[in-house]
Amino acid sequence: MVVRILSSSASFAGVSYNTNKIEKLRGELMKVSGFGPLQGLETLRPEDYKNYLKMVSAQNKRVSKPQFHAVISAKGKAYDKASLTEIAIRWLHQMGYADQPYLVVYHNDTGNNHVHLVSTRIGKDGKKISSGFENIRAIQNLNKVLGLDEKQRINLDVQKALNYQFKTRAQFKMILESAGYILKETGGNLQIIKSGILQDEIKLMLINERIHQNQPDTDRIKQLKAIFYKHGAEHDTKLMPVNSSSAGRDKINLKGYTSNFAAYMQDKHGIALIFHFKDDKPPYGYSIIDHAEKGVYKGSDILPMKILLAMQQDRSVVDQEMPSKLLPPVPETYELTANREYYRALLSAALNNYPDLKQGLRHQGLEVMPHGDELYLADPEADQYIPVSLLLDGAATLLMERYYGLRPEPEIAIININRPIAAIQIAEDIDDEAIHGRNRRRKKKARTNSR
Structure with a gap:
């Protein structure tokens, strides 16, 4: 489960965004709290919520963009709308918004169930709710609500990563980086950083020992080749950029690349494809993290990228190059x-x-x-x-x-x-008895297939 703080706003655009989702049946209003007498009204317009939030916020003129807008998202359908709403309410309390006017809206328009939360950063006493280290506190408080101990979770992630089969330190790092950690080698140690805080350290000597102990799983390599060859023929392997934009900014950053094939492999087989690129140039290679069988592989050891990208565009390349290898x-x-x-x-x-x-x-x-x-x-x-x-x-x-x-x-x-099958001709729906029925001969009418 993840939490993100979204952009601030002076107009409380987050209210309109979420009520539009509700109108299009892509969202559902789950909780309204702290809106005073407004909550007694039978029908509320988006402008009613926005005006109330602006009224509360007007008590502090120093904050130009008082909107507080966040999203809490679960993986897939692991949590239903009721569970996510309960988590969101408890999280808002931890963040200092228990007595604030807020909305919780459930969204059902993506593969991951999630809720949006909209409130104001200005309290009814005119004081601004603390936003110091807000993104870090957001994660820490979500872990607290979920009953997760951050240190224990990081230790488990590190131990899981050490149990993978990997041949280089770079491959080991990819396992933890894919889980959202930032890594830095210093003084013979690998520092593990999350939310801007040093969480743990691993001795590089320990990682090197695991590298020497690990042996290539030739059976799994053969199986992966077969899986890639089979499903690459069924799902588009064309690469698409994955971009991100900073809240409130127009600049778009390139985060990486994916494809329909890569998304399918991650979702159905637990196999992540990490494409390597520099600046804004196309990827020059890729790696495979096999979460299903706990291994990391150089992409070209399974399927050269040239062939992977050609599987949809030119099947003859695959037919010529792949079979003897498989x-x-x-x-x-x-x-x-x-x-x-x-x-x-x-x-x-x-x-x-x-x-x-x-x-x-x-x-x-x-x-x-x-x-x-x-x-x-x-x-x-x-x-x-x-x-x-x-x-x-x-x-x-x-x-x-x-x-x-x-x-x-x-x-x-x-x-x-390659003989073609003749197209099936479906005629207009007709009354079979009227045309071929038992009464045609008695009425001295010709048997015919036209009216």
């Missing part, structure tokens, strides 16, 4: 494979029930990979690689070998495998 040593006992009939049925379905062979294979979660002078049906997630010749008869195998360029390729071979 295939493990070929077993010699495929004749005894228990799943042979199962994969025969899946391959036949891909051949016969889809307008395009590769579309059918992707739908089944399979790939066909040339390796040497043989074609293999690959099910990467099940770690199964079976020669096509064991699944199809000679004619069908020859047809596929021609399609994948292992044999001379007459035009007819391509046409057979």
